[in-house]
Amino acid sequence: MSDAKPSDLTKLTIAGARDMLSSGEISARELAQAHIAAVDAADPLNAYIVKTPEKALAMADAADARLKAGNAAPMTGIPIGVKDLFATEGVRTTACSHILSGFEPAYESTVTQNLWDAGAVMLGKLNMDEFAMGSSNETSHYGPVKNPWRATGSNSDYVPGGSSGGSVASVAGYAAMGATASDTGGSIRQPAAFTGTVGVKPTYGRCSRYGMVAFASSLDQAGPVTRTVRDSAIMLGAMAGYDPKDSTSVDRSVPDFEAALTGDIRGLKIGIPQEYHLAGMPVEIETLWHQGIDWLKAAGAEIVDINLPHTKYALPTYYIVAPAEASSNLARYDGVRYGLRDVPQGGGLADMYETTRGQGFGPEVKRRVMIGTYVLSAGYYDAYYLKAQKVRQLIADDFRRAYEKVDAILTPTAPSAAFAFGDKSDDPIAMYLNDVFTVPASLAGLPGSSVPAGLDADGLPLGLQILGRAWDEETVLKVSGVLEEAAGFTARPQDWWRA
Numbered sequence: 088m089s090d091a092k093p094s095d096l097t098k099l100t101i102a103g104a105r106d107m108l109s110s111g112e113i114s115a116r117e118l119a120q121a122h123i124a125a126v127d128a129a130d131p132l133n134a135y136i137v138k139t140p141e142k143a144l145a146m147a148d149a150a151d152a153r154l155k156a157g158n159a160a161p162m163t164g165i166p167i168g169v170k171d172l173f174a175t176e177g178v179r180t181t182a183c184s185h186i187l188s189g190f191e192p193a194y195e196s197t198v199t200q201n202l203w204d205a206g207a208v209m210l211g212k213l214n215m216d217e218f219a220m221g222s223s224n225e226t227s228h229y230g231p232v233k234n235p236w237r238a239t240g241s242n243s244d245y246v247p248g249g250s251s252g253g254s255v256a257s258v259a260g261y262a263a264m265g266a267t268a269s270d271t272g273g274s275i276r277q278p279a280a281f282t283g284t285v286g287v288k289p290t291y292g293r294c295s296r297y298g299m300v301a302f303a304s305s306l307d308q309a310g311p312v313t314r315t316v317r318d319s320a321i322m323l324g325a326m327a328g329y330d331p332k333d334s335t336s337v338d339r340s341v342p343d344f345e346a347a348l349t350g351d352i353r354g355l356k357i358g359i360p361q362e363y364h365l366a367g368m369p370v371e372i373e374t375l376w377h378q379g380i381d382w383l384k385a386a387g388a389e390i391v392d393i394n395l396p397h398t399k400y401a402l403p404t405y406y407i408v409a410p411a412e413a414s415s416n417l418a419r420y421d422g423v424r425y426g427l428r429d430v431p432q433g434g435g436l437a438d439m440y441e442t443t444r445g446q447g448f449g450p451e452v453k454r455r456v457m458i459g460t461y462v463l464s465a466g467y468y469d470a471y472y473l474k475a476q477k478v479r480q481l482i483a484d485d486f487r488r489a490y491e492k493v494d495a496i497l498t499p500t501a502p503s504a505a506f507a508f509g510d511k512s513d514d515p516i517a518m519y520l521n522d523v524f525t526v527p528a529s530l531a532g533l534p535g536s537s538v539p540a541g542l543d544a545d546g547l548p549l550g551l552q553i554l555g556r557a558w559d560e561e562t563v564l565k566v567s568g569v570l571e572e573a574a575g576f577t578a579r580p581q582d583w584w585r586a
């Protein structure tokens with residue numbers, strides 16, 4: 088049963104809105120209108136870089152017709168934002184890089200097409216770190232996204248995390264009911280933790296990469312950001328599925344993720360990796376992790392200490408593998424095929440490449456291209472890239488052995504809460520350290536979530552991460568649901584940006 092119609096439709100959950108849409112208490116058009124206004128009101132967050140209100144209304148009308156005809160799907164009429172990494176037919180798609188300025192794809196990504204086929208309503212394209220490289224959304228060509236959350240009693244702005252900064256800020260700031268995001272080394276989970284939202288990175292191969300601007304193809308995976316675990320289960324169900332157009336997408340049926348939310352984790356074994364106790368980690372994060380252990384224990388899970396011995400090599404391995412793949416993927420931006428073209432007076436082809444790439448890429452992207460080119464070059468390939476590939480296998484083996492003993496793993500999502508703008512942007516290593524807990528599962532291709540679990544002393548949200556076996560998003564979601572319920576996280580940001 089749904090509640091009485093709330094005064095602000097943007098505060099509904101996807102599950103709640105779905106019920107009210109199907110009972111006819113609200114229309115998809117009303118819901119879209121409320122969100123179009125909320126998108127405008129959220130301008131100070133800089134979460135949207137393209138707004139598509141006419142499209143939203145047309146899609147909402149189609150959703151209303153579908154609801155009336157009685158053939159609605161779970162996402163029918165639900166307004167969402169799309170990370171600018173997903174190609175959207177006829178709608179500017181730039182991965183927030185200047186080099187893709189003005190690029191309008193002639194085709195739609197499979198993940199977004201799946202969502203539109205399920206009846207979802209598109210509000211616009213969401214800001215992100217350039218080519219998804221970053222942990223703070225400070226590398227976007229369109230400027231940083233602001234975290235809707237501020238420290239208690241403060242007027243200063245914090246980063247929303249990255250690279251899916253626009254996705255999490257729009258959802259936390261009630262300017263979308265859910266958003267697509269992508270995670271290569273943590274870009275769904277870390278920003279979700281920084282904004283009190285839920286993010287799910289599925290198993291590599293669960294969602295099609297067709298039409299997703301490639302960063303590091305062996306790691307990139309799409310997933311949802313929402314305000315509740317149930318909403319993530321609903322949205323992931325609509326996004327996922329085999330796609331012959333992506334040779335790494337896997338032909339497995341998509342389970343009913345929502346049905347996995349039984350709330351019953353009695354007898355499940357939850358692993359606590361000892362290597363994730365980092366020296367120097369804020370005590371609040373350790374405390375929250377222990378709290379999470381207690382919550383799961385109280386719900387009937389069995390807590391098991393485990394070892395993931397190669398954890399300390401995960402970050403250096405990721406920061407070789409990901410830039411290597413990025414340097415190769417980004418070679419296609421040469422001024423010929425997409426977006427920007429810059430040719431100096433009287434210059435030849437090589438000058439065009441150089442000027443276009445020099446003008447088109449930001450400093451972080453250039454750094455990755457240089458690192459990647461270096462580790463792949465003759466003479467260094469064996470020492471760096473090949474070694475990293477071998478260590479990647481050892482990290483995957485660690486998880487395989489652990490999952491012989493446990494069903495899921497509980498860790499903090501990130502080693503800190505959201506930080507202030509500029510805090511780490513001059514220090515790439517400090518920025519990369521943000522990914523310490525998310526990168527290992529990415530290298531192993533395993534599913535994981537981040538669930539909002541508490542606030543730090545400054546009133547900023549903190550998340551806990553649940554990892555699972557390959558293809559077992561159901562257990563990840565089930566444990567996430569229990570954690571969400573136990574944490575009872577109801578805090579929300581003050582909506583200063585609407586003032």
Ligand code: GLN
Nearest residue numbers: 219221270271272273274
């Ligand atoms: N922060 C990591 C990086 O900068 C992860 C990014 C991502 O998952 N897309 O590479």
